[in-house]
Amino acid sequence: MKTRFKKYTVEIPEEMAIPFAGIVESPKPNGEQPMMLTGGWRIYRPVIDSEKCVMCKSCVLACPDATVLLVDGGNKIGFNLDYCKGCGLCTWVCPVNAIDRVPELDFEDGVPFQDALFLLPHVEALYAD
Amino acid sequence: MANEDVKVGRQAEEDKGALGDSRPGTIKFLTGLGAAAHALRMADIDVASSYPIRPYTGVMMMLSMMAARGELDLEFVHGEGEHGQLGIAHGASSAGARAMTGSSGVGVVYAMEVYSPISGGRCPVQMVIADRTLDPPGDFGSEHTDALSTRDQGWMLGWAHTPQEVFDNTLMYYRIGEDPRVYLPQMNCQDGYFISHIPQRVVVPTQEEVNSFLPPLEFPDALDPLNPLGHGPQIFPGQGHVLEATRVNAMMGTFPVIDEVVNDFNKRFGTSYDPFVEQYKCSDAEYVIFISGGHAFTGKFAVDHMREKGMKIGLVRTRWVRPWPTDYLADILSKFKAIGVVETNNSFGAARQCGILTLEVATTLYQCDNKPVLTAFMAGLGGEVIRLDEFYYMGDVLKDAAAKGSTERTAYWIGFHNV
Ligand code: SF4
Ligand code: SF4
Numbered sequence: 001m002k003t004r005f006k007k008y009t010v011e012i013p014e015e016m017a018i019p020f021a022g023i024v025e026s027p028k029p030n031g032e033q034p035m036m037l038t039g040g041w042r043i044y045r046p047v048i049d050s051e052k053c054v055m056c057k058s059c060v061l062a063c064p065d066a067t068v069l070l071v072d073g074g075n076k077i078g079f080n081l082d083y084c085k086g087c088g089l090c091t092w093v094c095p096v097n098a099i100d101r102v103p104e105l106d107f108e109d110g111v112p113f114q115d116a117l118f119l120l121p122h123v124e125a126l127y128a129d
Numbered sequence: 130m131a132n133e134d135v136k137v138g139r140q141a142e143e144d145k146g147a148l149g150d151s152r153p154g155t156i157k158f159l160t161g162l163g164a165a166a167h168a169l170r171m172a173d174i175d176v177a178s179s180y181p182i183r184p185y186t187g188v189m190m191m192l193s194m195m196a197a198r199g200e201l202d203l204e205f206v207h208g209e210g211e212h213g214q215l216g217i218a219h220g221a222s223s224a225g226a227r228a229m230t231g232s233s234g235v236g237v238v239y240a241m242e243v244y245s246p247i248s249g250g251r252c253p254v255q256m257v258i259a260d261r262t263l264d265p266p267g268d269f270g271s272e273h274t275d276a277l278s279t280r281d282q283g284w285m286l287g288w289a290h291t292p293q294e295v296f297d298n299t300l301m302y303y304r305i306g307e308d309p310r311v312y313l314p315q316m317n318c319q320d321g322y323f324i325s326h327i328p329q330r331v332v333v334p335t336q337e338e339v340n341s342f343l344p345p346l347e348f349p350d351a352l353d354p355l356n357p358l359g360h361g362p363q364i365f366p367g368q369g370h371v372l373e374a375t376r377v378n379a380m381m382g383t384f385p386v387i388d389e390v391v392n393d394f395n396k397r398f399g400t401s402y403d404p405f406v407e408q409y410k411c412s413d414a415e416y417v418i419f420i421s422g423g424h425a426f427t428g429k430f431a432v433d434h435m436r437e438k439g440m441k442i443g444l445v446r447t448r449w450v451r452p453w454p455t456d457y458l459a460d461i462l463s464k465f466k467a468i469g470v471v472e473t474n475n476s477f478g479a480a481r482q483c484g485i486l487t488l489e490v491a492t493t494l495y496q497c498d499n500k501p502v503l504t505a506f507m508a509g510l511g512g513e514v515i516r517l518d519e520f521y522y523m524g525d526v527l528k529d530a531a532a533k534g535s536t537e538r539t540a541y542w543i544g545f546h547n548v
Contacts, residue, residue: 008381008455010374018371021251021312022364023350026357035366066359 032083038065042086042111044101048077052098059090059099159331161324164292165231165257165317166191167331168299170201171339175226178217180208182236183269184321185259189231211236215243215256222252222314223360225351227303230254233321234261237275241282247314248283249376250360253306253346255299256284258318259325260422260473262512270512271320273422273474277450277485283376285315285383286451288422292329295319297402300343301394307346308386313379320423320473321512334398342397380452387449405454406461407446410436414443416467416501416527419490421447424473424508424515431520441531442524450486455493462490463497466531469523472540473509481505481539504536508543515543522547 059077060068068090071078077098091099104110159167165188169177177196179189196203204221208214211232221228232240237258247254258276262268273288280286285306289295295317302315319325350358364372391404409429411417418428425446435442445461445468447454462468472484480488483505494500506523508515522543530536538546 009378012371012374012378016368016371018364018368018375020349021249021360021375022368022372024359024363026359033363033365 032080037082038085039082040111040114042081042084042104044086044088045081045104045107045110046079046084046086046088046090047100047102048079049098049100050076052096053077053094054096054098056095058093058095062089062093064089155333157331157333158328159292159296160187160326160328161289161292161295161319162187162257162259162326163191163328164296164331165299165319166195167333168296169229169255169257170195171333171336172227172300172303172343173201173345174203174229176204176206176218176221176228178206178208178214178221178228178230180211180214180232180236182211182233182261184261184325185231185233185236185257187325188257188259211240212243215240215247218254218256219243219247219250219252220352222247222254222348223250223352225346225348227307227346228252228254229257231257231259233259234275235264238263238278241279244279244282244284244314246361249372251312251376251379252314253303253312253348254314255302255306256314256316257299258316259321260318261321262510266511268512269321270509271323271423271473272510272512273318273320274476274485276316276318277474279316280451280485283313283380284451285313285380285449286318287316287447287449288318288320289324290423290425290446292319292324292327293331294402295324296331296333297394297398297400300339301390303346304343304394305383305386305390307348308390309347309349311379311383311386312348313383318422323423323426323514338397342394383452384454387452403448405447405449405457407448408461409444409446411443411445411461413441415441415465416469416524416531417443417445417462417465418471418506418520418523418527419445419447419462419468419486420471421450421486422473424471427515427517428471428520431517431524434517435521435524440524440528442527447486450489453489453493458490458493459497462494462501463499465501466534467502467504467527467536468494469527469530469541470503470505471509471515471523472505472507473515475507475510483507483540487540502530502534502536504530504538505540506543507540513544519543519547 065083067080067084069078091101177192193205195201196205206217208217218228218230260271260273262270262272289298298317302317306313306315388404391402410432420428428444432442432444470487470490474484476485487505
């Protein structure tokens with residue numbers, strides 16, 4: 001039998017190449033993606049009690065969107081609320097129950113009270129005209 | 130090969146103190162799952178992630194036994210369900226471990242979300258599948274719809290038809306999937322019960338032979354706390370199709386690797402596998418049964434019997450469904466007058482209400498100058514046995530089709546149209 005390996009592959013021009021499996025160094029060089037804000041999905045907002053927090057950083061690892069931040073020179077936990085979608089995983093993994101889930105309705109700037117679709121001035125600016 | 134300890138099934142296992150025996154070239158009587166467990170032990174897997182569902186779960190029972198007895202240095206993790214189970218395998222593989230997992234039936238599809246991230250992360254996990262009919266009706270028999278449902282998720286996918294082939298495929302799949310030209314996960318499938326639970330003779334090579342065939346996994350950019358990396362691509366706009374294309378290239382680039390690895394396996398272990406497609410009594414055949422998986426075993430007996438009666442029938446068994454060996458099959462199949470695809474799967478509402486394999490075969494033949502008559506045999510559904518007399522019926526249909534150049538039906542339902 002004639003054996004042949006027909007070419008079914010796609011040629012990817014060098015300038016379009018991406019790293020193996022899309023793996024990139026951390027923190028991601030892409031940074032934030034202001035066209036893909038997920039903060040508006042949030043129903044519960046994570047709120048940290050820094051007194052209780054023992055800085056084990058489990059929440060940093062658990063967050064699916066890399067929105068748990070090290071703030072205050074790396075000494076405290078904070079959240080990037082433009083992207084935190086309120087999934088609650090950080091609360092779930094915290095060994096000392098330092099992260100509360102507070103309904104967005106309880107905040108004056110809660111998601112349902114935002115009058116703009118986008119939360120950030122720099123994002124709104126993208127759509128200014 | 131030493132042949133001093135031929136015993137049957139459970140007795141052999143009990144007598145030898147379970148499953149740890151690795152004397153050179155031992156012959157064992159093993160079920161498909163026993164064969165998989167032994168091959169995984171010899172592949173020195175690092176992580177197994179389990180969740181119980183029959184019939185596949187036997188492989189986990191054996192692996193946990195091997196780990197408990199110290200025959201295998203294994204991290205054995207139990208998921209909270211199949212979705213979590215596949216997630217564990219994903220994480221383990223991302224960290225550079227040789228990881229395995231497995232499932233059956235509804236368990237396979239419960240994990241559906243996780244397949245694409247694993248293949249997209251290019252993690253060479255191996256999954257042992259012992260096929261089981263999907264619910265309803267909570268049947269335990271083999272039907273390939275479970276694993277075939279994952280065929281669009283970027284995993285390599287192939288069926289063995291004997292416990293020996295399960296053993297051999299386990300080693301070959303790891304070597305193919307872990308090849309730096311590939312890095313893809315593999316589904317190592319066997320029919321539930323027919324293969325997974327019926328012991329047959331299996332030659333088990335020495336550990337040294339296995340070691341020289343299967344080098345340790347070297348996964349690029351494995352997770353490492355000292356060198357943090359972002360796994361799970363977060364891409365820029367305009368990179369989505371590039372990411373897809375790289376995975377297509379990995380899959381379609383497997384053909385030369387499969388060819389190389391299977392031939393190397395044959396050379397080292399004295400086997401005679403065709404890398405892609407087994408042809409049984411096909412050289413002068415006019416019409417053939419096309420099949421994947423364990424029922425090929427019965428099918429070959431049926432072909433022998435039909436040949437004795439002077440019928441020009443053969444059997445073509447594909448060893449792969451993903452990647453689909455298009456060119457090989459086009460060469461092989463286009464020379465026949467009639468082809469009957471045995472579908473041990475179902476695709477409700479598919480073109481011509483045939484199964485999944487007929488769609489692939491039809492696409493394969495569409496480009497060929499000679500287009501054989503093509504029909505499907507819906508058989509073994511719900512885990513039913515395909516009996517010899519049912520294969521004879523298929524033979525008669527095909528003989529007729531070859532003579533007339535057409536068939537009455539696009540799909541024959543075995544158990545209905547043959548009675
Ligand atoms: S709630 Fe979810 S998205 Fe928000 S910081 Fe916690 S883990 Fe991240
Ligand atoms: S998991 Fe809890 S204790 Fe650990 S760093 Fe996060 S908030 Fe602090």
